[in-house]
Amino acid sequence: MISSNDFRPGVTIELDGGVWRVVEFLHVKPGKGSAFVRTKLKNAQTGSVVERTFRAGETVPQATLEKSTMQHTYKEGENFVFMDMSTYEESTLSAQQIGDRVKYIKEGMEVNVVRWGTQVIDVELPNTVVLEVTQTDPGLRGDTATGGTKPAILETGAQVMVPLFIEIGERIKVDTRSDTYLGRDN
Template sequence: MASTADIKNGVVLKIDGQLWTVIEFQHVKPGKGGAFVRTKLKNVVSGKTVDRTYNAGTKIETANVDRREFQYLYRDGDDFIFMDTSDYDQLTLTAAVVGDAANFLLEQQMATVALHEGEPLYVELPASVVLVITYTEPGLQGDRSTGGTKPATVETGYEIQVPLFLETGTKVKVDTRTGDYLGRVND
């Protein structure tokens, strides 16, 4: 058991038998009345977010979540195969556990897998990854000054919006949280 003073971003709480990770928190000390903590929590399994308020000093139950580095090996149907680089054990994750990270996973890429009591919860990727555009329509000559975008398919099969001047074969940096184009990468 912990108290509200231990609430920080990334801490996983156990509430009503479910695991919730703290996205945002704010300690508030009003002029009148007792202090309290406002939190924004995200359900680890469903992804649902809720706002919760706790009085200062309230006891809360934290969950022990082990975050370990795994190497993504390959996809087998709807399953994703990861390998623990320390002991070479393989871990099979379902598409539901991998979630949106599947749009940015390349073979041999490192990813953080969160485990609770040996059960995989979710996959965390770096904030951005470099991917190669495998297909996009050619940009039109007159469209370059408008700052418009066009769809482009990257090597994972995911479709992103890129500026009109980019061509097939270009390496781009993509935000793994939003899927937004961040810039071109030059080797």
């Protein structure tokens, strides 16, 4: 159990049968009446955000999340098979469990899988990945580094906007949080 006075951004609690992460909190002590804590909570499973008020000192169950490092070994149909790097056990996750970041997963990539009990809550990818460009329009003569951008499809199927000078076969760095081109891989 955790007191509402101990809420900080990133704290996870169990509420209404789900896991919620504290995004913002504010301790309010009005001149008249008792103190309370105003919070903004984000559902770890669905991503929905709600605002909720707790009495000061009110206790709620703290969610115990387990994070394990797993490596993507192969794809089986529409499912992705991961191996736990500490126990060498295999787990199968669907594309729905991974979410929209599935477009960056390639074989051999290590990810952090966050579980609440037996339920997968989140799959955390590295902040940057290096992927090969498999399809893009050819660059035109006279293109410069400060010129425009064009769409490029990467080896995993992800599409990002890249500078005009990038060609098929080049390896580029991509930010997985914002889907942006960071530069060429050296």
